[in-house]
Amino acid sequence: MTLPNDAPPPGAATPNPVTPDHATADRATPDRATPGRATPGRATAPKILFDCDTGIDDAMMLLYLAAEVRAGNAELVGVGTVHGNVDARTGALNTLRVLELAKIDDVPVAVGAERPMAQDVHYALDWHGRNGLADLDLPEPAARPSAEPAAAQIVRLARENPGELTIVATGSLTNLGAALLLDDELPALVREVVVMGGAFDHPGNSTTHAEANIYHDPEAADLVFAADWPVVLVPLDATHPTAVGADWLARLAGHDSSIARFASQIMEWYADAYTPTLRRRGAVVHDALAAMLALTPELCEYVERPVRVELRGELTRGMTVWDARSLPAPDSRRPVRIAVGSDTAAFQDCLLSAVLSL
Numbered sequence: 001m002t003l004p005n006d007a008p009p010p011g012a013a014t015p016n017p018v019t020p021d022h023a024t025a026d027r028a029t030p031d032r033a034t035p036g037r038a039t040p041g042r043a044t045a046p047k048i049l050f051d052c053d054t055g056i057d058d059a060m061m062l063l064y065l066a067a068e069v070r071a072g073n074a075e076l077v078g079v080g081t082v083h084g085n086v087d088a089r090t091g092a093l094n095t096l097r098v099l100e101l102a103k104i105d106d107v108p109v110a111v112g113a114e115r116p117m118a119q120d121v122h123y124a125l126d127w128h129g130r131n132g133l134a135d136l137d138l139p140e141p142a143a144r145p146s147a148e149p150a151a152a153q154i155v156r157l158a159r160e161n162p163g164e165l166t167i168v169a170t171g172s173l174t175n176l177g178a179a180l181l182l183d184d185e186l187p188a189l190v191r192e193v194v195v196m197g198g199a200f201d202h203p204g205n206s207t208t209h210a211e212a213n214i215y216h217d218p219e220a221a222d223l224v225f226a227a228d229w230p231v232v233l234v235p236l237d238a239t240h241p242t243a244v245g246a247d248w249l250a251r252l253a254g255h256d257s258s259i260a261r262f263a264s265q266i267m268e269w270y271a272d273a274y275t276p277t278l279r280r281r282g283a284v285v286h287d288a289l290a291a292m293l294a295l296t297p298e299l300c301e302y303v304e305r306p307v308r309v310e311l312r313g314e315l316t317r318g319m320t321v322w323d324a325r326s327l328p329a330p331d332s333r334r335p336v337r338i339a340v341g342s343d344t345a346a347f348q349d350c351l352l353s354a355v356l357s358l
């Protein structure tokens with residue numbers, strides 16, 4: 001099999017922040033309900049495939065996307081789950097619970113990898129609860145996960161929608177790595193891959209240098225960054241400044257709907273976990289930012305550089321590495337578009353209005 005990391009780079013890395021070609025100069029809060037707003041110039045709603053480890057911020061991401069689906073701004077063609085915050089099967093059941101709450105009941109949810117490629121599995125129960133959703137006593141979902149493995153679903157959906165699929169990955173990257181190994185033509189079939197993960201000029205959150213989604217499967221992450229497909233990476237550098245605070249949580253808590261109550265309950269639990277880190281009441285809704293940037297890329301600024309994952313460091317395994325020098329070394333890898341500065345007010349307003357619209 002030919003791995004795509006030998007492919008020539010499509011262009012030289014640019015060390016300075018760049019703005020996407022299709023971005024607008026106006027960074028004001030978008031009108032979430034305007035059809036076509038999410039992707040200027042695109043005639044049809046983008047087809048989204050989620051790969052996640054639901055999880056509290058994954059759940060908020062699903063609520064955000066459900067609102068966009070209802071508004072006609074996105075089509076959700078499938079979800080796969082992976083080990084990460086919780087085990088993959090629990091993540092799939094949680095995904096079905098959240099989608100059913102949002103009355104999105106026609107999307108296949110596939111269970112994916114239950115362990116990483118080359119290390120023991122780790123969960124993040126301290127941050128999300130033993131069941132991944134704040135230890136709430138939630139009913140069983142009406143639907144069951146589909147029989148197809150998540151990696152096979154990625155390949156099938158990419159084959160059925162060549163050039164159209166946007167994969168949003170907000171968990172460990174094992175399913176994506178496995179899909180790349182299943183089908184070496186996959187990179188040419190996918191429109192874009194948006195990954196929440198990594199940390200560059202920011203400390204890690206699993207270890208001093210490693211962010212959780214990368215740390216949970218560094219080998220798979222490096223496969224994803226080595227592949228010749230367009231990757232947008234949303235690291236802690238971009239997500240942490242968007243942390244919602246007590247005022248935002250109060251606005252959510254003040255809304256009386258079953259979905260707002262659910263969102264408020266899980267977010268208050270998440271804030272309890274996050275407050276010592278942030279040193280103020282609040283929480284970082286990492287995954288929702290990644291999903292929002294898939295639909296509204298102009299909410300961030302980006303730099304474009306190849307990304308590698310440290311696989312052997314005694315203290316730094318799972319660290320994402322870029323060459324930030326003014327004259328970076330030549331690299332055969334395709335540059336990754338890395339989100340750096342994000343429009344915090346627009347993100348928070350859009351997330352809240354999406355949840356409250358359901």
Ligand SMILES: [Ca+2]
Nearest residue numbers: 055058170171
């Ligand atoms: Ca996640």
